[in-house]
Amino acid sequence: MTIGFIGGGIMAEAIIRGVLNQKNISASDFLISELVESRRNFLKDTYKINVTNSNSELIEKSDVIILCVKPQNLFNVGEELKGLLKPDQLLISILAGISINKLIDQFDHERVIRVMPNTPAQIGEGVSVWLAAEDVSVDDKSFAKNILSSLGLEIEVMDEKLIDIGTALSGSGPAYVALFIESLIDAAVALGMTRDMAEKLALQTVSGTSKLMSDQNISAVELKTMVTSPGGTTAEALMTLEKQQFRTALMEAVYSAYKKSISLRGES
Structure with missing residues (x-):
């Protein structure tokens, strides 16, 4: 063949x-x-x-x-x-x-x-x-x-609609993750960490978190709760992300990619 x-x-x-x-x-x-x-x-x-x-x-x-x-x-x-x-x-x-x-x-x-x-x-x-x-x-x-x-x-x-949703989620997803990682690195560098060290920490954090969730069948909500202590640094960071509409921006980005996928095939 x-x-x-x-x-x-x-x-x-x-x-x-x-x-x-x-x-x-x-x-x-x-x-x-x-x-x-x-x-x-x-x-x-x-x-x-x-x-x-x-x-x-x-x-x-x-x-x-x-x-x-x-x-x-x-x-x-x-x-x-x-x-x-x-x-x-x-x-x-x-x-x-x-x-x-x-x-x-x-x-x-x-x-x-x-x-x-x-x-x-x-x-x-x-x-x-x-x-x-x-x-x-x-x-x-x-x-x-x-x-x-x-x-x-x-x-x-x-x-076929699920293909277009998959395009927006997993097809384009690596770019969203890359932007997220880049932002983590830039923030750490701005605070005084070397870029090389910040990159290692960010990459391992994302990789390890994904593997933990997958291997132990932990949901995103469960993991977030595990990491977040009342009144702690993570809670403060998450509150800032919510104030800046991080969740909404990401959801709208996925929806925009989905609409673009639909438009490429000339359907609504």
Whole structure:
């Protein structure tokens, strides 16, 4: 079986790395179509995979096609490849905001799976929310689960709205977390700590908190209560965050990302 990638960006590389680490698919089974020669050569040299600069060649040689281009490039790629996919080929898209119906229409192809992964997939700690079109077989779904599980947690949903919510929560989420960590670091530096030390403390605090909640099945409310002593420093800090509408700002940010995902596929 040949797995073809249209686009050789960060997420395509993450998928390749994750699958190769599972050692159940060999490098020779991968083919990437990438227009940028330097990137193409990097992927070939690093992962010993096959590369091309022709999307039509990739379609001809692949059993599964994973679409990894930017959403704004969908129309051009779709126009180039419309009608070229064979009925027995599976198309998997990781494009944010592009619905199953739009993919089916753009490529004139029914066997489509839509996935929203996130960047921690690069180290096998990601989360992928996915939805299969009606014509996708049980074997196709099993294959998709196998690929996506190599990137971290995979969650199949039956309602496309949940993909858009997942885009806003976990797809964009690493950027929210990065901004939060950056703010913690900057605050500590302003108080007199070195940036190197502040970064170590902030990263471990976020990582350790997440692991504690996950490993011991502790809710966010429970953990907050555990850390907060009456009249203490944490209570004072939380009161300031509430006064500055931290919670509201974050919730509105997620909602804004959700609305953007909806607008990208032209639906309300």
